[in-house]
Amino acid sequence: MAKWQMVFSEFDIIFTTQKAIKSQAVADHLAENPLEDDYQPLHTYFPDEEILFIGMADDMNERCFEWKLFFDGASNSFGAGIGTILVSPEGKHYPGSTKLRFFCTNNMAEYKACIFELKMVLEMEIKDLIVFSNSDLVVHQTLKEWITRDSKILPYHCSLLDLANKFRSLEFRHIPRARNVFVDALAILSSMIQHPDELVIEPIQMQLQEKPAHCLVAEKSSDGCPWYSDIKEFLKMGFYPLGADSNAKIFLRRLSSKFILNREVVYKRTSDLGFLRCVDDDEAEYLMKEVHSGVCGSHMNGHLLAKKIMRTGYFWLTMEHDCVVLSENALNVNCMGMSCALPPQNYTV
Numbered sequence: 001m002a003k004w005q006m007v008f009s010e011f012d013i014i015f016t017t018q019k020a021i022k023s024q025a026v027a028d029h030l031a032e033n034p035l036e037d038d039y040q041p042l043h044t045y046f047p048d049e050e051i052l053f054i055g056m057a058d059d060m061n062e063r064c065f066e067w068k069l070f071f072d073g074a075s076n077s078f079g080a081g082i083g084t085i086l087v088s089p090e091g092k093h094y095p096g097s098t099k100l101r102f103f104c105t106n107n108m109a110e111y112k113a114c115i116f117e118l119k120m121v122l123e124m125e126i127k128d129l130i131v132f133s134n135s136d137l138v139v140h141q142t143l144k145e146w147i148t149r150d151s152k153i154l155p156y157h158c159s160l161l162d163l164a165n166k167f168r169s170l171e172f173r174h175i176p177r178a179r180n181v182f183v184d185a186l187a188i189l190s191s192m193i194q195h196p197d198e199l200v201i202e203p204i205q206m207q208l209q210e211k212p213a214h215c216l217v218a219e220k221s222s223d224g225c226p227w228y229s230d231i232k233e234f235l236k237m238g239f240y241p242l243g244a245d246s247n248a249k250i251f252l253r254r255l256s257s258k259f260i261l262n263r264e265v266v267y268k269r270t271s272d273l274g275f276l277r278c279v280d281d282d283e284a285e286y287l288m289k290e291v292h293s294g295v296c297g298s299h300m301n302g303h304l305l306a307k308k309i310m311r312t313g314y315f316w317l318t319m320e321h322d323c324v325v326l327s328e329n330a331l332n333v334n335c336m337g338m339s340c341a342l343p344p345q346n347y348t349v
Contacts, residue, residue, distance in 0.1 A: 001015070066089065066128050066129065066130055066169075067086065067087065067088060067089065067121070067126050067128065067129050067130070068086075068087040068129070068130050068131075068132065069084065069085070069086055069087070069117055069118075069121065069129055069130070069131045069132065070084065070085045070087070070132045070133070070180060070182070070183045071083070071084045071085075071110070071113040071114050071117055071131070071132075071133055071183055072084075072110065072113060072133065072134065072135075072180055072183040072184045072186070072187045073106060073107075073108075073109025073110040073111075073112060073113045073135075073187055074106065074109060074184070074187035074188045074190075074191045075104060075105055075106040075108070075109045075191065076188075076191055076192065078191055078192040078194075079099060079100065079101070079191050079192070080099075080100040080102075080103070080104050080108075080109045080191050081097065081098065081099045081100060081109070081186075081187050081188070081189070081190030081191030081192075081193075082097070082098050082100065082109055082112055082113035082116060082187055082190065083095070083096070083097050083113065083182075083183040083184065083185070083186025083187035083188075083189070083190060084096045084097075084113055084116070084117040084183060084186070085182060085183050085186075086117065086120075086121065095182070095183075095186060096117070096120075096186075097186040097187070097189060097190040098116065098190060099190045099191065099193065099195055100112065100191075105152070107135070107137050107138070107150075107153055108152060108153060108156060109187070109191075110133070110135045110137070110138045111138060111153060111156035111157065111160060112156065113187070114131065114133070114138060114142075114160060115156065115159055115160055115163060118131075118160070118163045118164075119163065122163065122166055122167075127167055127168035127169065128167070128168055128169040128170075129167060129169070129170050129171075130171045130173065131170065131171065131172045131173065132173050132174075132175045132179075132180065133172070133173075133174065133175070133180070134174070134175055134176060134177040134179075134180040134184070135174075136174060138160075138172075139172050139173070139174045140174075141153075141157055142157075142160060142161070142164065142172050143172055226278075226280035226281070227280070227281075227316060227317055227318075228259070228266045228278045230252060231252070231255060231256050231259050231266060232261060232266050234252055234253075234256050235256055235259065235260070235261040235266070236261055240252065259278070260275070265277060265278075266278040268315045275313075276310060276313055276314060276315035277313055277314050277315065278314075278315055278316060279314050279315070279316055280316075281316075283314075284314075284316050284319065284322060285322075287309055287312075287314055288305065288309070288322060288323055288326050289326070291305060291308055291309055291312070292305055292323075292326060292327065292330065293330065299330065300327070301324075301327050302320070302323040302324030302325070302326065302327040302328070303320065303323070303324065305323040305326070305327060306319050306320045306323040306324075309323070
């Protein structure tokens, strides 16, 4: 499509996005109108596209062996701070953050961040570097496109030029703030934090949570009893589990208030005064497979699958987490099946 847009651009032809076509209208039309035997496919080959590709590949090969530096500074009512990230040719990131204990403006903090990191880069004996920043002032003044007239910034500007002369290859590039959010967050954090002199602050550990915490509120029991066995015994006889402490008893009483017992079946109350039948692990697995890929299954995602099961009238504590896992596993299996079913193709470089 990109090639055809380039070809038809001289004829003032406008391309619009095709709306979704329900069912198999296009496939049915092609099946009813087969191609003739003497049909020859149209070749969308551009004679000069290899030249452009080779030029881009050479430029990428040259750039991938250079170090990259991202920096930013922040100054507010809490103080000033700088944030930097040094990226190696292998793609490793080395973040750094420093709090400035002297008064400076935001532009002075930007210069300080660049000077601080350039000194460290020179100590590492790195001679080729590409510097990225979202500050128009620092980039254009360093490239001598803008004149430096502020007496407060002039010493920083001269120091930065002296450091730049020590590099074999140093390039400054301006990027939008949206592409520099990491160092911007480091600079704001260092400027707002109040560092205690007598205490030691450990390095900040950042964890990635891929699923909501409420999806993991219960685990499968190892004794084979359903997850609602303690709730059922409390509703039926008023007994607590053996070895339960005071906190566990309070939690069980509060949790049991949301359930009712009708003979031997446990139901959960809903906000609209409805009741959902509680099921065990085997029944839950059967329900998920039947609703997801059964006769009437629509192969929906995990969150919609959990909501549909609740609308059907069933409930268990880990239903959202289990539905998400089942949906992801089914998607991975389908993707592997489609990739295996594709015919081999020959590519010429």
